[in-house]
Amino acid sequence: MRSLIHSLIVLIFLTPTLTAGVLEEAPISKETKACIMCHQKVTPGIVADWETSRHAKTTIQQALSQDELSKRISISQTPATVSADVAIGCYECHTLNAENHADNFKHYSKNVNVIVTPKDCATCHPVEVEEYSHSKKAYAIDNLIGNPLFKILVEASTGVMEYQNGLIQRVSKNAQNITCLKCHGTEVTVDGMIEVETDMGNIEVPNLRNWPNQGVGRKNPDGSLGSCAACHARHSFDIEIARKPYTCGQCHLEPDVPGFNIYKESKHGNIFSSKFMKFDFAAVPWTIGEDFTAPTCATCHNSLIVNSKGDVIANRTHDFGQRLWVRLFGLPYTTPQPIDGNTSKIINADGQPLPATFANVHANEYLIDPKIMDERKQLMGNICNACHSTNWVNNSFHELDRTIEEVDSVLLASTQLMAAIWEAGLADNTNPFDEAIERTWIEQWLFFGNSIKLASIMAGPDYAAFKNGWWDITKNAHAMKDFLNKK
Amino acid sequence: MRSLIHSLIVLIFLTPTLTAGVLEEAPISKETKACIMCHQKVTPGIVADWETSRHAKTTIQQALSQDELSKRISISQTPATVSADVAIGCYECHTLNAENHADNFKHYSKNVNVIVTPKDCATCHPVEVEEYSHSKKAYAIDNLIGNPLFKILVEASTGVMEYQNGLIQRVSKNAQNITCLKCHGTEVTVDGMIEVETDMGNIEVPNLRNWPNQGVGRKNPDGSLGSCAACHARHSFDIEIARKPYTCGQCHLEPDVPGFNIYKESKHGNIFSSKFMKFDFAAVPWTIGEDFTAPTCATCHNSLIVNSKGDVIANRTHDFGQRLWVRLFGLPYTTPQPIDGNTSKIINADGQPLPATFANVHANEYLIDPKIMDERKQLMGNICNACHSTNWVNNSFHELDRTIEEVDSVLLASTQLMAAIWEAGLADNTNPFDEAIERTWIEQWLFFGNSIKLASIMAGPDYAAFKNGWWDITKNAHAMKDFLNKK
C-alpha cells in the first residue's frame, strides 16, 4: 500500500488552507483578559470564535512587519490609540473613539462601545474604510429610502394591510427592517439605557433601536456608515468567509440581484463547489492558479490578485463598483456606473431620481464617462485574461453589450405598456408601485432584466432563460398587453 | 518553508472531525456475520455504509461506559433482547419485537423484520423515542390527512385530472405518497408475500404497501409512529448527517416551510458553509465555540449543547417543538404551540379543526399557556445568548413578535377578501381549496406568511422580501382585490 511518509507529504502539499493560518502567538492585554473572564461564561461562543481569529494571534507590530503585498493592515506605523504589542481583543476594538459613540456606556469599570464601526476599524484599516466610504454600499440606506421614488416602492411592497371595504395599507418600519434594510442597513440609534438580565446578574446597557442589523450601509451611533461585519463575520473576521461566495450570497440573491444564484450554476461556481477544499482562501496576496483555480465573487470584484511570479493582476479595493463599468441593476435601464456612491442625488431629464428616464435617456452628468468605463473594462478584462484568451473575454463582453440593448428594448416596451395602462385608466399611478399590474411591470426591470443581464456575463444560462429570464420577461410583456387590450 | 512537524501539528489541531470518530473495535455477532455473508454480495452498499457506522464499532457495554453527558444511548443497563458485547449489526436490529411486526418473515433460517422502527430503536434509545412520540412529527400523518380540512386541501392539490366538458378531478393515493406523505409519512402495510428476483435466486418477502417511505410520521407495521431514518440516514446513522442542515433540508423547504432555504442565506448559514470542515459534528456533548462557531438547525432545536467548561446550555430533546413557543406555520395564523403533538384533535370556536378561527380567535385550550411560552423563549434565548448579547436577542424576538402581528393582519385581510369573493359568488366554497383564486388566498398563509415570519427570526431577508415575502403577499392581496372588484 501507500507509504506513510509519501502520504503525509501529499497531505501537506494538498492542504494549503490548513497551514496558511500558522501564526505567531500574541499576548492578550490585561483589559481584554478582564473582558474574557466574564464573557467566556456569558457569551462563550463569541470568545471562542475570536480565539480562532487572526486578531487573537497577531499584534500590530507583527502585522506591520509583513512586506507590502502581504500586509493585512493599511497603516504604516503604529496607531496612537491601540497598543502595538498585544493581540487585537475585545478591549482594543470596543473602546475606540468613545467620544463619538452614542452607544458608549460604563460597563463595570470600562467605557465600552456596543458597536464597533468602520470608523473604529479604520484605526488599522484606513485605506479599506476610505475606499468603502465612496461605494454605493456605504450609502445603501439613502440610495433606497432617501430616494423618494424607491421609498414609495419600499412602502408599497412592505405595507401592512387591513381590509375594510377595500385594502388599507400602512407603512411599517418593522417590515422594512426585516426586508430591505436587513441588507441595506438600518439607522441604529440609542434610546437611553435598558436593564437586561444576564447570567452575571442584571446590568444596564444602551437601548439600541433598529437593532440588530449588519447591513452594508448601516448608520452607526458614531455617525459612520456601514458594517464591516456584513462581510467579515464577527468575531473571527475570517478572510476565508469574506472570500467565499456565501458571504455575498447573504444579499445578492434572486429574484432582484441573483449574483450568487447565477454563480453557483456557472462553470466558475461548479469548480469552486467541487474543489474549494484544495484552495487557500487565507493567502494574501491571492495567487491565481496557485491558491485557487476558479474565481469567487471576491476574486473579480475586490481582492488583491497576483500571478505566481507575484505580479499584481488587480489591486485590492473595498469600493465594490470600482471594477464595473455599467450598472446592470436596472432602474429600469442599464446605465454607466454612477460617479458617486450616493446615488440619491441623481436627477434625470424628467426630474426623476433615476439614472435614466422612462424613455432611457441617461443622466450623464451623474455617470462615469466612456474613458473611465473603458479603463474599468480593461481592469476586469485583465482578471478574466488570467484564465481566458483575449478573444473569449472580448466576445463575452460583447455578448453582454448586446444583451443590455435587447433587455432594455423589452423594458422600454413594458414601460410604454404600463404608461398606456395608466393612460387608459386601467391602473392608478398616484402610487405607481402598489397594484398587481404595476407589480407585473416592476418585475420586468427589478427581477427579470437584472437576472438576464447578470446571467449573460456570468454564463449561468438558467437565469437568462427560464428562471426569471427571457421566458418570464416575454410572458409578462404579453400579460401586460392582454391586460391593456382586454379591459 | 514550513517544517513538517509544525504542519502536522496544525493539521491535527485543525481537523477535529477526523479524529473524533476513533472508536474501539467491537466483535460482530455470528448471526450478523451470516447476514453480511450474503448481503455483501446482494447489497454491498448497505454493508459498506454500516461498516462506517458507530454501531459497527461499539458494543452496548462500551456505550454504557461513557459518562452521562457523553452517552449516546439512554438506557442505564444492558437490555434483555440484545447482546451487550457485540457490535450493533443487522441481526441485532432487524429481529427485535418480532411478534409485533406484521413485516416479519422467515428469511433463510431467521425471522427478520424488513423495517426497523422507533419501537425497536427504543431498545437502546428509549428516552429519544419517548420524546419523539409526543412531537408533532410523530403525528405528521394524522395532523395532515386526519384533519378533515387539510385532507380536502391535499386532495385538491394532488388530484389527477381529466377534461370532459370541464375538469374532473380524482383522488390519488400515489400522488399523495410522492408529495405530502413522502415527508409526513405513509401508512406502511403488509399485503401478503411477494416473490422477488435477487442475485441469490428468487426469494419471498413481505409485500409492503405505501413503501418505500421514510417520512417523520410513518405508521409502521408494528403500530409505531415515525422513522428514525428520516434524519439518521441508514445504515451509517451518522450523527454528523443529522446535525448538518441538509437533513432538515429534505423537507423544510420553500415555499411552505422554507427553514433550510433561509438558513443557507443567513449569517449562520454563511459561516456554516464557509467553515464546516473545521467543525466537529460528531462530538457528544456538543461544545459551542469549540466544536463549532455557527449553529445548524440541530444546535438550536434539539442537540445537547454545552460550553467549554462542560456546563449544559441546552439539554437534548427529540420533541422538536420543545424549544418553540409560537407556531409560525400559519393555519392561517400564528398561535402558541399546541400542547399535544397530535393536532388533529384541535377544534376552534368556529368548529374548525384549526388552532385559530378565520377571525384569528385562538383555540386556547389546545395551546400552551403564556408561562410555558415564556419558559421556552428563555430556553431558546439561552442558546442565542451563548454567542449574542441579551439586547441583540431580545430585540430579535421583539422583531418577530411585531412581524407575527403584521403578517397576521395581512392574512386576516386576505381571508376577508376570500370570504367576500365567496359571498359574491365569484368562487364556490363547496371545496374551498381547488380554484385558482382560492389558491391565491392559500399561498398567502401557506407560503408567504410562513416565509416572512421564519425569515424574520432567522435573519434571511430575501425570504422576507422578494422571495415569497412581503412583495408577494402584498401583490397577491391586490390581485385578490382586483378579482373581487372586476367581476
Place this chain on the structure above:
Amino acid sequence: MRSLIHSLIVLIFLTPTLTAGVLEEAPISKETKACIMCHQKVTPGIVADWETSRHAKTTIQQALSQDELSKRISISQTPATVSADVAIGCYECHTLNAENHADNFKHYSKNVNVIVTPKDCATCHPVEVEEYSHSKKAYAIDNLIGNPLFKILVEASTGVMEYQNGLIQRVSKNAQNITCLKCHGTEVTVDGMIEVETDMGNIEVPNLRNWPNQGVGRKNPDGSLGSCAACHARHSFDIEIARKPYTCGQCHLEPDVPGFNIYKESKHGNIFSSKFMKFDFAAVPWTIGEDFTAPTCATCHNSLIVNSKGDVIANRTHDFGQRLWVRLFGLPYTTPQPIDGNTSKIINADGQPLPATFANVHANEYLIDPKIMDERKQLMGNICNACHSTNWVNNSFHELDRTIEEVDSVLLASTQLMAAIWEAGLADNTNPFDEAIERTWIEQWLFFGNSIKLASIMAGPDYAAFKNGWWDITKNAHAMKDFLNKK
C-alpha cells in the same frame, strides 16, 4: 489526549481523496514547454490549472499500463499522432487533426487549433467519444433548433420586443446564445482573423462566432459535435468535477429539468452534501460503499461502478440515455427513450416532430421497444440494488409508472383545454407558444410535469408538491379552465 501517530493513521485512513491523486512524474514535451513559457505570463490560470491535472503528470505509456478496469484511456496502443512518453500538454492537444480545423492558425511558429474538440480527444478516448456521438446530448442543437416546433418555442421565448401600437417581436441570435444554446451548444464558426491586444503585444487569432460556448451539442469548426469541457472542466479535466453533481447542475436545473435541484433535496443529496469530504471521487473503477456511500448523478447515469470485490455493477457509458428506459422530459408526454440521439427526425402520427401526438399516441417506430426498456430498467435497478432491497427498488419504479400515467392525464386535460381556448378564438395558434395563456399551458408540460416525474423517482418531494409540482399543475389547470369559461 490523542496520540500523534494514532491520529495520523486515522487521518490517512479517512482521506482517500488526498492520496488517490498520487501520480508518476511525466516529462513535458519541448513544444509544450514553449507554449508554457509565454502562457504562464499571459494566462497563468490556465497553466496552473493544467499543472494540477492528471494530463500534466501522465504519459500515454503510463496510462496504457493500467489494468483494464483502471484504465482511463480507451485505446490499446499508442496513437500515431501523439508522443507516448510525454505529459499531455498544450501542444499535444491543440495541434491534433489540424487539417480539419477551420480554427487552426499560425501562432508564432506552430499551427494551433483554438478549440480542442471531441474528435481530438478521441485520439486517446475513442470509446467515450463514440458513445457520446450517439447520445441526445451530441445532437442537442438540432434536437432543439432543428425541430421546427421547438424553434418557434425558442424564438417566442427569447424574442426581443418593441412596442408600437402592439408588441413587435424579433428573433435574436444573441438571446438564444445566452439562454438555450449556452447549454445545448452553439455552432462555432470562423470569420477570418482578428487582431487582439495581449500582454505579449498584438497578435492575430481566428475570429470565432457564437463563442465562447461549451454546450453539450456544440458544432465545432472541425465538424465534430459536442464539448468534452461541458463536464470535464478545462484545464484540470478533473474526474472529481465531472462526478460531482455541480457539473450536471450547470444545466439540469429547475424549472424545466430540475434534476440537480431535486437531487440536493433527496436523501442521496443529503448524504453527499454531508459526507463528500470522505468520498474518493477520483478512483477508477468507482467502488460502491468503499469510495462513496451515496450516489451522485454520475454513479447512476454513466460511471463504471464495481463492488468491493471488483465485480462490475455497471459499465461506463458516455451515452447518458443508455441506462434510461423512459424519457421523462415531456413533449408534452412521457414516452420510451428515442432509438437515435438525433430526435429531430421524429415525426408522430399527426405529422408533428414530437415523440407523441397531442392525444398521446406514441411514435413507436422512433422509440425503443419494450424489450430494450426492460433491459435498461434492469441495469439501473442493479445499481439501486447495490444499496436497496429489491422490493424497495421495484416499488419505486412502480411509483414512477403510476406518476407518469397520472401526470400525463393532467397534461392531456391541459392540452384539451388549450385546444378549446384556440377553438373559441380566445388565443391565436398561428404561433402556439407566444401568448400568456399559451405559456400557462407550456408550463404544465415543460416545467411542472417534468418536475413531478423526476421528483417521484428521485424522492425529492418538494418538487413533486409545492415547487413546480402537483400544486402548480392543478392550479394552472384551474386557471386555464377559468380563462376558457370567463371570456
